[in-house]
Amino acid sequence: MGTCGIPGPVGDGQRSAALLREWAHRHGPTLDRARETLRTRAHWSPYPEDADGYGPGAAAAAKTALAALRGQVFHLGQPGQDGLIGPAPAEGGERSPYGPDLEIAYPHHDPDAVLGAMRRAMPRWREAGVTARAAVCVEILARINAASHEFALAAEHTSGHNPVMAFHAGAVHAQDRGLEAVAQAVEEQTRLPSSFVWRKPMPDGEDFALEKTFTLRPRGVSFLIGNSVFPTWNGYPGLFASLATGNPVLIKPHPRAVLPLALTVRTVRQVLSEAGFDPDLVCLAVERPGEELARRLAVHSDVRIVDYSGTTGFGDWLRRNATQARVFTSTSAVNSLLIESTDDYRGMLANLAFGLALYSGQLCTSPQNLLIPRDGVATDEGHKSFGRVVADLDDTLGTLLADPADAVSVLGALLSPEVLARVDKAASGALGTVAVAPRPVVHPDHPDAVVRTPAVVVLDAARPGDLATLSTEWLGPVYFAVAVDSAAAGTELLARTAREHGSLSAGAWTVSPEAQAALEEACSEAGVMLSFNLMGHWYITQSAVYSDLHGTGMNPAADAVYCDSAFVTGRFHAVGVRRHRAMS
């Protein structure tokens, strides 16, 4: 096998300093605009969502670039290499949910050698200061943005995203999340004056004076544990928040989704080197099958920050065991929406069907439980019974996903055998009556991909067994149409599920001011973002970077909020120095 790596540090101090100045100048307005947008919460992004806007040859070039990785070792120039992971799946290599093995091998490193190098790299980065670090971070994001087609392809072939989802959540929106974290980090790091004179008038009329400084001190090595679903979107907030506040970052990718974070680390190391910093500030720790590296590294005394998105079980373990670190977690969510009434029945069905189909329900914000009063729903087309609503949803899904080429542009490939097992279980009738049967879809370009349309199973909130079923996260295209006694009962169930099992996004279709007020109160109390009467181009699954907060910290789904001040202030500290100044 050959190697595909990056050059070592440039080592030309003058050139690096000039580059830093240039980046600070070039990216200053972007950063200012991002900080301003965090205040206004308006729509904005420096990273175009339209894939065609990246030049006519960009998509083809990305394909060529990723094809060139096949059969190679993805070298990053990190210290302490002691083996190889992959390329065969049995040796830890990745296989695309769309079929082929990626055939990329990754070096394995001795974690202690890597951590030692990271510690050594830290002082220079810390002393570079807020502005220089932010400039480097925004330059990294600009390079990643320029390679968005590459990142999108990597997202498709690791997480099973469809092309649009991959270009958005896998590339540009992840970049937005990163920039948002950099902007918030700059905001928080510039709140204290770095030096000032404190004068206190004394009873004798003279001023007593102290010269004071505040020094910001990063906590230490930040450990990012990637997931398989959105490794960049869920990973960039912690990566850039830690990096911008002066901490080195060690990234352990999910074994099924290494490539997106390997491409990220390659870019980060390249930019750090060009700017004259030690690239070992950011390292990748790919693990051997069964190595359980996350469990070992999360409790390492050098690790002072942990970012994790994944299962509730491991999140709880981290909070109990990684007590030497500040831990930020985003874990399982059981999201609900209530269908009470609507003045646009067709619009509601269309929006709902698209939301269920999107990426085959594999988002942490997918609305698993559809709560519908057993007496039915008032609509602009008259009263609709519970059964009628579910049947119309079936029809709407059928139309939306009738053509395989259209269907695979909305759905995603199922990212693991576990997801497929859940769909099969729902389809078997074991959970309840199957109201919408999942269908296999043959992908026109990837015949080996496992693609399924959504399954909707009917449950009844009055049955304890059904309550247990809907209270568990069923990641994937498994949805429950749940009969509830009333809108009030549905609101109560939605809030209870969020409070007890965690939730990141709740929705409702209702024209009733009373039902809206009750839902607002319940979601405020349970700490879950609520969307009313979504139509057209926006879905309950979506979180607008710079505008929406992702998570609230109030229910078990997440104690990390993208991106509030607490998400960055926990990553650094301020230390004061006071000096006596002779009276003048």
Added chain:
Amino acid sequence: MGTCGIPGPVGDGQRSAALLREWAHRHGPTLDRARETLRTRAHWSPYPEDADGYGPGAAAAAKTALAALRGQVFHLGQPGQDGLIGPAPAEGGERSPYGPDLEIAYPHHDPDAVLGAMRRAMPRWREAGVTARAAVCVEILARINAASHEFALAAEHTSGHNPVMAFHAGAVHAQDRGLEAVAQAVEEQTRLPSSFVWRKPMPDGEDFALEKTFTLRPRGVSFLIGNSVFPTWNGYPGLFASLATGNPVLIKPHPRAVLPLALTVRTVRQVLSEAGFDPDLVCLAVERPGEELARRLAVHSDVRIVDYSGTTGFGDWLRRNATQARVFTSTSAVNSLLIESTDDYRGMLANLAFGLALYSGQLCTSPQNLLIPRDGVATDEGHKSFGRVVADLDDTLGTLLADPADAVSVLGALLSPEVLARVDKAASGALGTVAVAPRPVVHPDHPDAVVRTPAVVVLDAARPGDLATLSTEWLGPVYFAVAVDSAAAGTELLARTAREHGSLSAGAWTVSPEAQAALEEACSEAGVMLSFNLMGHWYITQSAVYSDLHGTGMNPAADAVYCDSAFVTGRFHAVGVRRHRAMS
């Protein structure tokens, strides 16, 4: 026994609304100035430090007011009374460190009845909004400020403060800490817009729009565990941060220092009632001897925030067990200062002696370990040997504390038999050679008060036994003159002690730029505030509210910082609501 209570809620809606408007108008400029000062970190306070500035009869009136409490039950009108605490010390009553029993009885309440009332009081307070809550908080602080002489007397006769310390740390500086927390709470609660329209241009040229709101949601009941040393100064940050962010606050005072917090709660409840809020938002939970109420309530499912200042042992217990709550702790500290060189030897000795004498070393910022190179110190009066420096310190302390009336105006009464036992142990020579022997001082006005001048014991950093001694907190007038090999060795020891055992304030006298640079780096790394070459009117023990940060969150002494953004952002959450808006 009679009763001294407060009237019930006023219940006149119109009058309450007018009062709230008036307070918001009157206190707006104070709050704006406090917020501005948190940015500039300049000297400022709305609460005059000069006790004489509170009117000619204020001190006498305070004495009369507190005398009137003798033989009374301190009723606060809380629900669920189920017994009495005190007035005899054997029944849980307080005894002044200056001698007399306070002879005040406090009602005991069923905690569940109190928590139930607090939960019911919460919605109205939450919905009052940021401005109204802040206005009420500043009005409370204004009333407390007007009664500063009363609070100072209470601090003397519970914590053993001398009159000046009591007026400052027990009254006005505690009020400053409270206002600082309110200002920071307003700052953080006004960072998100409460409502706005988010517009995204669509490819068809139309704008897609969502109406969005953010609702701030307080976490829930806040539980404040008071200490015996500075119940108001350490208590007001948490009390006012929680109250200003919408949370009810349950206060469990230290059994030896109930009165300062009882007076506080009385004022808070009075102001809340006048403003038309349920006074049960803030309740006092006095405990029976041996009841261990803190252990029980800190893990109560209703309790969502815990503020604690006290021992490291109980702080660790809280962090491990009160996992349902956000826990803010400030625990034991082992503070050091290094004496390397000075250009004002006499000024240094005077500043140091005063810092050691102040409140008999019972501050969490008292400098326990005086690190002195064994080869001595360069000064403007020539080289001084280790022994000479210690002997000169003895002389300076002797002069400062020669006259009993002068001495008791700087020292404090020892607040517990445990403190006295530490002084006696130091005096016995069991810890090391006694270089400065502690002397009993007969208080001219309080002959029963236990007052001691500082003890200084000589230790050697090269002896493991001595290292163990200096690595423990010896709260009280017990100091160690520690021989170190060099300034560098002292710096290393200072940082190691801070890192491993916690420290809130470090100091140094040195004119060497190299030694200063090394100390700055070491203290930045260990996370401890550092003061250089203090002379005259400022001491290592002092923390200037609105200017200095108290604690860094980086070493075991404190994970709460008075008052950074994290101290308030952990007390509330933001929940978004998004509403579809028809295209226009």
